[in-house]
Amino acid sequence: MPDGDALPGAFRASAFIGFRTLFYKEVLRFWKVGVQTVAAPVLNALLFLLIFSQVLDRRVTVYGDVPYTAFLVPGLIMMSLLQNAFANSSSSLIQSKITGNIIFILLPPLSCRVFYGAYVLAAVLRGLLVGLGVWAMSMFFVDVPLAQPLWALAFAILGGALLATFGVIAGIWAEKFDQLAAFQNFLIMPLTMLSGVFYSIHSLPPLWQKISHANPFFFMIDGFRYGFFGQSDTSPWLSLAVIGGSFAALAALAMLMLKKGYKLRG
Amino acid sequence: MADVPAIHIAQLTKHYGSVQALAGIDLDIARGEFFGLLGPNGAGKTTLISALAGLVRADGGTLEVMGHNVAADPRNARLKLGVVPQELVFDPFFTVREVLKFQSGYYGIRGNDDWIEEILSRLGLLAKADTNMRTLSGGMKRRVLVAQALVHRPPVIVLDEPTAGVDVELRQGLWEFVKQLNADGHTVVLTTHYLEEAEDLCGRIAMMKAGRVVALDTTANLLSRFADLEQVFMEVMRHA
Numbered sequence: 001m002p003d004g005d006a007l008p009g010a011f012r013a014s015a016f017i018g019f020r021t022l023f024y025k026e027v028l029r030f031w032k033v034g035v036q037t038v039a040a041p042v043l044n045a046l047l048f049l050l051i052f053s054q055v056l057d058r059r060v061t062v063y064g065d066v067p068y069t070a071f072l073v074p075g076l077i078m079m080s081l082l083q084n085a086f087a088n089s090s091s092s093l094i095q096s097k098i099t100g101n102i103i104f105i106l107l108p109p110l111s112c113r114v115f116y117g118a119y120v121l122a123a124v125l126r127g128l129l130v131g132l133g134v135w136a137m138s139m140f141f142v143d144v145p146l147a148q149p150l151w152a153l154a155f156a157i158l159g160g161a162l163l164a165t166f167g168v169i170a171g172i173w174a175e176k177f178d179q180l181a182a183f184q185n186f187l188i189m190p191l192t193m194l195s196g197v198f199y200s201i202h203s204l205p206p207l208w209q210k211i212s213h214a215n216p217f218f219f220m221i222d223g224f225r226y227g228f229f230g231q232s233d234t235s236p237w238l239s240l241a242v243i244g245g246s247f248a249a250l251a252a253l254a255m256l257m258l259k260k261g262y263k264l265r266g
Numbered sequence: 267m268a269d270v271p272a273i274h275i276a277q278l279t280k281h282y283g284s285v286q287a288l289a290g291i292d293l294d295i296a297r298g299e300f301f302g303l304l305g306p307n308g309a310g311k312t313t314l315i316s317a318l319a320g321l322v323r324a325d326g327g328t329l330e331v332m333g334h335n336v337a338a339d340p341r342n343a344r345l346k347l348g349v350v351p352q353e354l355v356f357d358p359f360f361t362v363r364e365v366l367k368f369q370s371g372y373y374g375i376r377g378n379d380d381w382i383e384e385i386l387s388r389l390g391l392l393a394k395a396d397t398n399m400r401t402l403s404g405g406m407k408r409r410v411l412v413a414q415a416l417v418h419r420p421p422v423i424v425l426d427e428p429t430a431g432v433d434v435e436l437r438q439g440l441w442e443f444v445k446q447l448n449a450d451g452h453t454v455v456l457t458t459h460y461l462e463e464a465e466d467l468c469g470r471i472a473m474m475k476a477g478r479v480v481a482l483d484t485t486a487n488l489l490s491r492f493a494d495l496e497q498v499f500m501e502v503m504r505h506a
């Protein structure tokens with residue numbers, strides 16, 4: 001009589017293989033529809049770039065002598081990266097929940113850490129691909145320096161992980177696509193738009209400058225921009241601390257939801 | 267070890283809002299059994315299976331798979347269990363073979379291609395192996411669900427109405443396959459509304475109604491007083 005381990009050809013489970021498989025599945029899921037998940041967001045960002053640069057480039061400079069279009073590029077890269085990291089984990093989870101195929105992930109012995117890690121890493125990868133795409137395409141239109149590449153990379157990864165984690169939370173919590181769309185339209189979009197993607201907050205009246213400092217997206221964009229120009233509205237260390245702290249808090253919340261089986265295991 | 271049952275259920279309760287889906291289930295299923303779980307719609311069969319698989323949390327009671335507690339040691343409990351769900355769920359992004367490779371990987375298994383090919387062949391899925399799940403017929407999707415449940419060679423296999431919407435040929439093939447798995451030592455638990463199937467296949471049967479087990483005996487004993495299982499079922503349900 002078989003006890004799993006004694007079965008002929010029985011297998012020793014490995015958490016790493018579970019993680020690698022789930023990560024690969026999540027990557028393949030967006031890669032198979034890459035036109036929609038990577039190319040389209042890159043095109044979107046380029047349209048912003050073309051329109052705004054056409055209107056403003058000759059008139060506006062930032063940080064003294066940075067042309068507006070160059071200033072705009074890191075903001076657009078980061079905005080696209082963040083939105084797509086969120087979109088990937090949240091839409092994958094809600095789709096699996098609604099179609100019911102989430103059970104294929106709930107039945108196997110995948111730990112919460114593996115579950116969380118695979119979804120977040122795949123979402124970060126999509127964000128980075130979109131960001132790289134925007135950056136590469138922008139080179140055809142404008143010269144942007146890259147003064148502190150490590151800072152830029154750190155903010156790209158950490159910001160992506162933060163939004164991917166937020167996507168996991170939203171994807172678990174939401175029961176319908178419109179709830180997810182509400183997150184996107186009423187939270188993510190306004191917060192990114194008002195975070196200084198399109199302007200330096202020093203150009204704002206003092207009250208709005210203060211308000212901007214309550215917006216975590218401001219720190220992500222500002223820190224990322226520091227990587228390009230070596231200057232920013234606020235210290236990159238402060239931005240790093242704010243984003244690192246927010247990420248840790250959201251990651252803890254996501255892990256707690258997974259451990260409790262919140263909305264996943266009825 | 268040998269007398270640890272394949273499935274041990276004690277005092278299991280579960281409610282959804284005001285519905286008492288499981289109202290205190292006690293059930294032991296020995297290793298190597300071919301066990302039937304019968305009952306009318308809404309009796310609680312799927313809820314019981316979901317609790318066993320860790321898909322829903324029980325309100326109270328004990329659940330063990332091969333001696334591993336579902337709540338305290340979910341990792342091992344899940345490794346030992348393969349579940350064919352009642353709902354026809356599938357992932358529209360992938361092909362049949364991709365789905366099986368992923369499922370195998372989730373269980374932490376490396377290099378499982380030979381077994382995957384064998385399952386594909388035994389379930390008549392070879393010709394569809396590289397077809398996208400979305401374009402398969404309902405019966406074909408059902409076969410893939412069976413294949414997904416077997417990919418990690420679980421010692422305990424639970425099939426929740428696996429033959430609903432499946433053609434005669436697969437039904438025969440599926441039961442041949444499952445019978446052989448059972449002969450090889452796998453414990454099989456089956457729910458079905460086709461009582462002749464249960465009569466032919468199951469050594470022991472539990473009948474559920476409104477979240478309780480209302481009859482539990484060997485198929486032979488259940489049949490001793492009646493012509494067929496359908497009459498037994500009607501009789502049990504009338505008096506329960």
Ligand SMILES: Nc1ncnc2c1ncn2[C@@H]1O[C@H](COP(=O)(O)OP(=O)(O)OP(=O)(O)O)[C@@H](O)[C@H]1O
Pocket residue numbers: 266282285286287305306307308309310311312313314352
């Ligand atoms: N997610 C849920 N939310 C609320 N009620 C539920 C849920 N799942 C099941 N129920 C209720 O629990 C009871 C048992 O349902 P269950 O699906 O376990 O029955 P079943 O024996 O599998 O029936 P069937 O033969 O139709 O598959 C039913 O009254 C059902 O309506």
Ligand SMILES: [Mg+2]
Pocket residue numbers: 311312313352426
């Ligand atoms: Mg059912």
